[in-house]
Amino acid sequence: MFLVTGGAGFIGSNLVTALSARGAEVTISDRLRDGPKWRNIRDAVIAGIVPPEDLPRWLEGAPKLEAVFHLGAVSATTVTDGDLVAGSNLNLTLRLWEWCARHRVPLIYASSAATYGGGAEGFDDDADPRALARLRPLNLYGWSKHATDQRIVQMLALGQPAPPQWAGLKFFNVYGPNEAHKGRMASVVLHKWRQIAAGEPATLFASDRPEFPDGGQLRDFVHVDDCVAAMLWLAAHPRVSGLFNIGTGRARSFADLARAIYAARQQPPDIRYVPMPEDLRGKYQYFTEARMDRLREAGFDHPPTSLEEGVTRYVRQLDAAEVPA
Structure with missing residues (x-):
């Protein structure tokens, strides 16, 4: 069983459909509301949908999970409600980290290229605390993802419990x-x-x-299929952990x-x-370009989709x- 938060959303629903096509059992945590969002998961077989507010209770009685893909977030770069963003993007991710560490479940979560801000410090997915400290996100959303990355790296440096595998994915322009x-x-x-x-x-x-x-x-425009390929590859390679850019590199x-x-x-x-x-x-x-060296050096060999091919x-x-x- 896999858990995908934000599983009816954009990247999440594409991942859920891919997992379902492989015969995997998948539970989604998300809200469908009263719009057409349900169409995103109509081609998938799912084990159920858990409202985000019920997720902590569900996790305590959850079946053995192969991995948690945490893709749910307040993702608007123009949002100004700091309490909402901190609660959804920072606090929930850290609670999932603690649960996955306690239950020995891999955690793959969505960070963002927004953590790089204007790009003055480049786009190197370096998890060194000194490198992270130099980044200056331009908006509240980017800060929330950056704060999450920094806290996770700090907990690792302090030797605190961690999931058996973890990956923070800095998605570029998907x-x-x-x-x-x-x-x-x-x-x-x-x-x-x-x-x-x-x-x-x-x-x-x-x-x-x-x-x-x-x-x-x-911008580094990346087709969502490439993002899904990276997440599936990580799930199949449990010894690979770290912060990783997800883009084309161009x-x-x-x-x-x-x-x-x-x-x-x-x-x-x-x-x-x-x-x-x-x-x-x-x-x-004004400029983003993913350095893909770390994920490539770890063994990820999926060829990037060109802009022309993906757009067509x-x-x-x-x-x-x-x-x-």
């Missing part, structure tokens, strides 16, 4: 199926596809930094992304630039969907 429920926090691929499919031009943020042209902001521009969507739909590009929203000024990453596959799925995304 895109792919099952993200429509995320609203504003869905990937740029989905937002731009919606504009283009509606016959509108694709709008991108104009640059407010002279070293970057409009549309030239660079930064691409937002303009490249928009052009890839147009190419997938066989349309000429029509890109317009709009001012950066005020709530993102000073909190917007996703756009064709969106175009063919029975229910609009």
Whole structure:
């Protein structure tokens, strides 16, 4: 049995479907609410859904778990409720850490590339406390993930109990199926596809930094299938622990992304630039690129999906969907 928190969400539901396809038993901890989120898990066989508030009680009577994948979080980079974010992203992760340590269950949890802030200190997934101390996240969400990573590394340094395997995954800019429920926090691929499919031009943020042209902001865009491949590989290699970047290792521009969507739909590009929203000024990453050396050196050999390949596959799925995304 596997437990996947956030299992009906974007990355979580893709993992749940992959585990189910392998014949694994999977319990989800999540809320479906009254929207179409249930569609994310309709292709999976699940053992049940546990509301997040009931998770501590469920865990005390849980069957033997092969691993806990903790992907549930308050993930909006614009959220300002510090108590909500700390409770969901920091405190819950640490409680799961303690439970997994006590019950000898591997824990694979979602960190974030948002921990790197503006990237002044690079994007090296180094778990050394001194390296972590130099990072400066730009928003509350990034801080909550960074604080979690720091506390875990501190507990390890102090020799406190730890799960038999642990991995904190710094996901970069993930895109792919099952993200429509995320609203504003869905990937740029989905937002731009919606504009283009509606016959509108694709709008991108104009640059407010002279070293970057409009549309030239660079991100490491990673298809969700690559994220799932990394998590499944880690679960199959219980001796591998640490903080790991999950990306392609190659930064691409937002303009490249928009052009890839147009190419997938066989349309000429029509890109317009709009001012950066005020709530993102000073909190917007202009460059991210995952260093993948540590996970590759550990043996992970899944080839990254190129931007053009991943966007084309996703756009064709969106175009063919029975229910609009």
